[in-house]
Amino acid sequence: MHASGPEELVGWLAGFGILAVVVWRAVQAFGTGAPPPDPWDEATAARLEDADLKPVCTRCLCPHEETDWFCPNCGQAASATTNWMPYLYYLSLGDVLRQGTTGDFPPRWVCKAGYRVTSLIAYGGVIGSVYGPISSRHVEVELAALVLVFTLVGIYWRQLANNLQRLRSDHAVRTADADAAVPLGSPN
Numbered sequence: 001m002h003a004s005g006p007e008e009l010v011g012w013l014a015g016f017g018i019l020a021v022v023v024w025r026a027v028q029a030f031g032t033g034a035p036p037p038d039p040w041d042e043a044t045a046a047r048l049e050d051a052d053l054k055p056v057c058t059r060c061l062c063p064h065e066e067t068d069w070f071c072p073n074c075g076q077a078a079s080a081t082t083n084w085m086p087y088l089y090y091l092s093l094g095d096v097l098r099q100g101t102t103g104d105f106p107p108r109w110v111c112k113a114g115y116r117v118t119s120l121i122a123y124g125g126v127i128g129s130v131y132g133p134i135s136s137r138h139v140e141v142e143l144a145a146l147v148l149v150f151t152l153v154g155i156y157w158r159q160l161a162n163n164l165q166r167l168r169s170d171h172a173v174r175t176a177d178a179d180a181a182v183p184l185g186s187p188n
């Protein structure tokens with residue numbers, strides 16, 4: 001079924017009319033809206049202008065220089081542009097993957113899925129970029145690359161599972177400690 005003629009024209013005009021109203025409203029909202037107030041007081045706002053103030057790592061809170069690509073303490077990407085730099089983003093990706101196998105992170109399903117997908121893409125991409133140029137019409141080379149990718153990803157997932165087990169047992173110990181710290185006679 002394909003509408004044509006005046007009905008289709010009216011439909012298009014109505015669609016464009018609604019779009020024009022939405023765009024106009026959005027432009028008005030952005031152009032005239034008052035800027036939101038800062039969530040901090042004036043003393044803090046003045047302190048933020050201090051040239052000696054150093055940025056801190058978002059993972060370990062260690063101060064670092066404005067020009068640092070990585071945190072000198074924990075190795076996390078420290079600049080807003082590190083992950084866009086060729087070569088440097090490989091180091092950043094390595095840090096992310098290392099965090100999955102040895103670091104502390106909330107063991108939620110989205111984190112676990114993220115580490116699994118990222119490792120698959122990272123190892124698959126590295127192996128693919130090495131084998132890709134020589135693999136055309138060589139089935140055995142492609143199979144070897146596939147086996148290598150799944151071996152590396154399998155090792156990584158095994159280490160990720162070990163770290164998750166450690167995080168879960170740490171969480172259980174902390175919960176037990178917190179329960180033990182509740183004074184007797186409290187309602188809970």
Ligand SMILES: [Zn+2]
Nearest residue numbers: 057060071074
């Ligand atoms: Zn750090």
